[in-house]
Amino acid sequence: MEEDITGAHSPEQILGYFGHLKINNPDLYAMINQDAKELSRIFDVLSTDAQEVYVEGIRKYVCVQCGRIHDRKQRANDCRYSDLKLKPYLCQGACGLDSCDRSYVSKQLLNRHCENDQVKMCGRCNKYQSKQNYARHVGSCQG
Ligand SMILES: [Zn+2]
Ligand SMILES: [Zn+2]
Ligand SMILES: [Zn+2]
Numbered sequence: 001m002e003e004d005i006t007g008a009h010s011p012e013q014i015l016g017y018f019g020h021l022k023i024n025n026p027d028l029y030a031m032i033n034q035d036a037k038e039l040s041r042i043f044d045v046l047s048t049d050a051q052e053v054y055v056e057g058i059r060k061y062v063c064v065q066c067g068r069i070h071d072r073k074q075r076a077n078d079c080r081y082s083d084l085k086l087k088p089y090l091c092q093g094a095c096g097l098d099s100c101d102r103s104y105v106s107k108q109l110l111n112r113h114c115e116n117d118q119v120k121m122c123g124r125c126n127k128y129q130s131k132q133n134y135a136r137h138v139g140s141c142q143g
Contacts, residue, residue, distance in 0.1 A: 011036035042084055050076030078106035095119060097128055 015036050021029040050061040050073050060069045061076035065083040070076040081088055087103035089110040095102075097119045104110040119128040124143035 011040040014039075042086075045080055045084065049073070050079075074107065078108075081105045 015033060018029060018032050021032070045065050048064045050063060050070070053060050053062050053069065055069065060071060061073045062069055063076045063079035063083065065080045068076075068079055070079060080086075082105040087105050089104040089107055091100045091102045091104075091110060091113060093100050094110070095114045095118050100119075102110075102113060102117075104113060116130075116132060118131040120131060120134045121128050122134070122137055122141055124138070124141045129137045
């Protein structure tokens with residue numbers, strides 16, 4: 001019988017499926033165990049919202065991962081992602097290029113990408129150019 005692990009959420013559940021390795025391949029099991037712990041820690045961080053603090057009477061937000069204080073909750077939550085080296089903000093074509101697969105650690109960086117790296121198609125050669133290069137490109141494009 002095949003077991004479906006796609007529905008498993010907790011590291012214990014995931015580890016349960018690899019239980020037989022404990023005896024057959026203890027080294028591999030130890031590795032998976034380590035990964036499951038790390039994953040579980042990351043899930044913890046990601047499922048915990050930034051905490052509010054008051055600094056001189058002004059509400060601020062503390063990143064749950066590194067403890068840095070930010071003015072906005074969004075920034076404090078985004079800080080977790082960069083601390084964990086995660087890039088959850090996917091462009092998916094928001095910049096204008098359908099096949100764009102860039103991803104960013106914060107919404108601001110994604111927005112900056114969409115504004116500055118936004119692509120336009122050159123009417124002469126039909127190739128995409130970044131917004132920054134567009135004017136220069138069009139000036140020199142031979143088609
Ligand atoms: Zn942080
Ligand atoms: Zn993009
Ligand atoms: Zn061109």
